[in-house]
Amino acid sequence: MMTQLLLFNVTNGLIIGAFYVLMALGLSLILNLSNVINFAHGGFLVIGGYIAYTITPYIGFWGALLLAPPLTAIIGLAVERVLIRPLYGRDPLYSLLLTFGLAFMIEDGTRFIWGPQGKPVTIPAFLAQPLSNDLFFITGYRLFMVVVVMIAVALLFLLLRYTRLGVRIRAGTLDLETVAALGINVGMLRSLNFAVGIFLAGLSGVLAAGQLGLEPTMGTGLLMPSFIAIIVGGIGSLPGTLIGGLLIGVASGVTAVFFPAASEAVIYVMMAVILLTRPRGLFGEEGMMS
């Protein structure tokens, strides 16, 4: 019974950790290349979820899974062009305040358009089944989510390692001026990079909608832990962000078994302990996406 409870919560932790990872990787990309702390990232998750909700009746769950993230990315691109781009080169405080306000605007906007009540997103019936009686808490959908996140993360890392776009993004996080001097339109590079980050937020939104249903506030709860995942993993290191997200997910899952009240606080405690022992985070010293 105890092992089952533990397993249940570890699984829970891994799944929530997978969301942290997806969110935190997008946040990291944007932070590393553009020095923008995107407080509206949770808002883009919500947008992704509601877009999926809106288009599912027409094109089904699979169509929505495929289409909602790029649609979210296009909205992100527009926001970057119009609102965030003018703030590059200024103190990061400006973009932080802007995205902070934007987060509220998105929340109120979704409430205005879709109403304050939660909305369900229907997932295919076969995904809703538990895997077995013993493992009643692992539905096919939960497994599916983890697989999708794994694929998305793998594709992101392949993009960054093997494509010219990815190599330029990594070069840009080190020395944007030199990238420009090599003929690369760094404004465009930042836009594309922003879009990739928002794509990941949109994907999180679709996946989360299928699991939890939709609420205008659902992005907010994921945002702080995602920031902490970045700090725990070490700012600048994407592999660090990946490990950091899973780590705090599982830590809060396990804590939920023994000391439920602390399952949220444990994330902050972990951050404090790691920063005290390794001020640059777990992978911080290696630096920049290495």
Add this chain to the structure above:
Amino acid sequence: MTSALSAEGLHTYYGKSHILHGVSLEVAEGRITALLGRNGAGKTTTLRSLMGLTQAREGKITIFGEDTTRWPTFRIAAHGVGYVPEGRRIFANLSVEENLKVPLERGGPWTIERIYKLFPRLAERKQNRGRQLSGGEQEMLSIARALLLNPRLLILDEPSQGLAPLIVREVFRIVQQMKAEGISVLLVEQNARMSLEIADDAYVLDDGAVVYSGTARELAADDARVRALAGASAEEWTLT
């Protein structure tokens, strides 16, 4: 003689400090132009102005017939200007191969394969991180990176800095080879004697203003001036 680049009356500031006081210079097509001057004379600032990295507040820059004065840096580079910055500025955490994938592919004779033929050391170390390279290898990588843009004009900021004489000679030989390929070159150097040996034209900058312009040969013959330039340093070794 057509000019690859001409700058007229550049005034450049860092914040409130006025660094360039009306710098004018010209790089003739197919030739090597040396820009010399002591530490702090404003050589790097001049190059940064030409590249649009620190835009000149006054003056006009024409590159291959286009007024590039207000162009953003990437557009100037994409116009065919390769830039080898002071201190090399290679991407330390990226592999050699990845460093070579950053520049815009403008199309032309330079490909990564050809770069590896010209710089066999880079081919041997292509999986190494930039920061694992020696100073000379980093300089080669920085030049290679600029060449991959397939530039018509190559701008180098003190490529010999911190390198052993033997390596400097190799770097200068490559610069000459670029000239033979038809690339115009603007070469900033502290190493006056050696750069005057490969240069066709020369400028001397002091306190943000041009104090000499003429042929490299004439300047090289002016022993007093050259010695003053070198700051009486021990740069007695020569190219041959």
